[in-house]
Amino acid sequence: MSRVQHFLENKLLPFATKLASQRHLAAIRDGFISFMPFLIIGSLFIIIQDFPVPGWEELQTKLFGPDFNQFIILPKRVTYDIMALYIAAAISYKLAQQYKIDAFSAALLGIASFILVTPITTTISIDGSSHLVTRVMTVGGWYGTQGLLVALIIAIVSTELFNYFIKKKLVIKMPEGVPPAVTKAFMALVPGFIILVVMLFIRFVFLQTPYEYIHEFIYQIVAAPMTALVANNLLGAIGTVFAISLLWCIGLNGGAIVNGILRPFWVPLQEQNLAAIEMGREIPNIITEQFFDLIWIGGAGATLAVVFVLIAKAKSTQYKELGKLSLAPGLFNINEPIMFGLPVVLNPLMMIPLILGPAAITIVNYFAMATHLVARPTGVIIPWTTPPIIQGFLVTGHWSGAVLQIIDILMVMAIWWPFISMMDKNKQLEEESAEEKA
Template structure:
């Protein structure tokens, strides 16, 4: 155990810290985080449209009329269904800020470049005949979740090209006395022109191929294989929770690091689930980001069960009080009091259940959904602070999701109990020795 602890502290922790601070990964992570509140807003309207209650659809029609169902879903259309446009702007902006560039200009160039690389036409059916309509940016498709990967790549490339020009002073400089806003605008002219021309050439290049657009190319060789091999299977889910728990064991926010890498592959899966729900079908995908939200009951490591053990089973006064103090934060999935107060971080005994418990309930949850015992995630995004059980119900849209989280809490308590008992015994003896002195 000592050598493992030394490896974590001296080898793994410095690497993970560098990875978390890497400029481009940080921009992707922060870009998604900055857009997350708007996805939650869109999700709230999805819940209103498809609230999991018998007769809700008929009641909507009775109260608000036939068109209400499609009207109330419009906030989802302007958040989820054109998400790639927002994401390319957000990541471009964040990365430009890290380089101290004109972030607004770079974000605008990111949007323009993404649209240049994307289809601007669509096909509509009129009386059984297909008609192509040009100069159209569609809601959904490549502008929605399917275009996320191209949006990320575009944002990074546009910002790097802009930075190349600015750092080498290949810009138009205005005379002194010109307002700063005007000067910044003109400094973006030359790099912006070169970026737009470059993206236009890329579009032309792909139009000469069978792919037609870079989206089809990226989706075929990267996104689809990643979804199948890593993002949407049990082994990938186990690897994800293992990685997050391992990072937390050394005090790093594993969710921020791992989710930032995996989120682009999860989002299309949850969007496919949303589309299935809207069509009245069973969601096809088990693994989405919300699947992992159901695992992290009480925070990373699923530590709400630990809180209950400390409150009702600990003999040590310190641990019992820690359990009581951690209950309210734990109910809202905030577990820093447990992670640093027990402590779990850098604790050789605590690291084992911290990693093991989430892996066990990940397997249980996956199999329960795979065998249709429990409803699958609908794709709705809810705030991560939503209390467990309520969270399970909202994520799956079914009471089975709430029941599953109750079972998960009990399983976590079983996994943690031998380790809590060991730590509690030691702490209890220390307290009694202090009284004896």
Template structure:
């Protein structure tokens, strides 16, 4: 146990802390987090459109007319379906902030560069004949979830170029007395011109290849292999929950670190599920970010099960009180009282079930969905504080999702119980010793 703790404290923790603070990963993570409220808003309207209740679609048509279904989904169109534009702006802004340079100019250059790299045309079918329409920014496609990887790369490259010009002083410097807003605008002129020219050249070069656009190149060579090999299979899911739990074991928020890396590969998968549901088909993908939301029952490590064990099985007064105090936060997936109060962080006994519990229910949930015993995630994003069981129902749009989370809680309780029993026995002995010592002191 001492060797495990020594490794975690002296080897793993410094590496993980450095990774969490890496400038570019932090910008990607914070960029996605900044946009997350808008995805939740879009998801709420998806739920309204496709609420999992018999006769809901017919009721909408009866009350509001046949066009209502497409009208109510418009908020989804302006969030999900053009999210690459938001993401490139958000990441550019966050990275520029870390360099302490003009964030707004970086964001605008990021958007302009992304559009320069993206097809500005679409095709429409009229009476069986396909027509190409130029000068059109489409809703969905490369401007939606499929373009996220290019959006990330564009944001990082553009901001790095912008920062280089600013730090090297290759800018137009205005005389003193010129308003700061005007001065900042002109300082972006030279780097902006070079950046736009560079992106235009990249577009021209890719037009000479079979790929035509950088999006198709990145999607086929990076995004699709990553989705199949890492993001959208059971081994990748196990690796994800293992990494998040291991990071939490040393006090780092593993979700923000790992999700920031994996989210670009998950988003297209959940968008494909949404598209399938809109088309009246079953969701094709099991692994989405919402699949992992169902795993973290009570927070990272699925620690709501620990709360129940402390409340109803622990003999230690301290543990029982900790369980009671942790119940309300745990029901909203906030686990800090357990992680730092039990504690689980840097506790070799607690680290083992912290990792085993999520891994076990990841396997159970994946297989249950693969065998169609439980409905798959619809792709709808709900607030992470949504209480378990309700959460499972909303994510899958089916009662089976709620039942699965109940089963998950029982599984995690079984895994944690032997370890809780060890810690509880030790805590009870310490409490009895304190009572004994206090009694001896009173006698004296």
């Protein structure tokens, strides 16, 4: 155990801390987090449109007319379906803040750069024949979830170029006395011009290739293999929960780090599920970010089960009280009281169930959904503080999701109980010894 603790403290912790603070990963993570409220808003309207109650669509039509179903989904269109534009702006803004340069100008350049490398044509069908329409930005497609990977790459490249020109003072300098807003605007003029020329050149280069656009190139070379090998299969899911749990073992928010890397690959899978529901088809994907929401019952490590074990089985006063105090936060997926109060962080013994519990229910949940015993995640995003069981129902849109989370809790309780029992006995002996000395 001492060797494990030495590895955690002296090898893994410094590396993970450095990774978490890497400016580009931090900008991607913070950019997605800043946009998350808008995805939740879009998801609420999806729930209104497709609330999982028989006859709901017919009721909407009867009360509000046949067009209401498409009208109520418009907030989803302006959040999910042009998400790449927002993400390009958000990541550019966050990265520029780290460089302490004009973040607003960087965000605008991120949007302009992304549009410059993205198709502005679409094909429509009229009377059975296809027609190419130019000078149009489509809702969805490369401007939606499919363009996320290119959006974050372009955002980083454009902001890095912007920072380079600013730091090298390759800007138009205004005389003293000019208002700061005007000075900032003219400082962005030369860098902005060069950046847009670079993006235009990128567009021109890819138009000479079979890919035509950088989006298709990135999708085929990076996104599709990454999605197939890591983001959308059982082994990738197990690896994800392992990485998140391991990072929590050393006190780092593993979800913030790992999700920030994998979210660009999960979101398109989630969008595919939503599209399938709209078209009345079977949900294609099991692994989405919402699949992992079902895993983290009470927070990372599924620690609400630990709370229940402490309340029901602990005999030491400290652990019994810790369980009671951790119940309310745990019901809203806040796990810090358990992580730092038990403690789990930097505790080699507790590292075992913290990793084993989520991995076990990941396997069970995957096969339950793969065999259609449990409904798959619809793609709807709900607030991460949504209590378990309610969360399972909303994520899957079916009662089976709620039942699955109950089974998950019981499984994790069984995994944690032997370890809690060992620690509880030691703690009880400590308390008895302290009482005798007193």
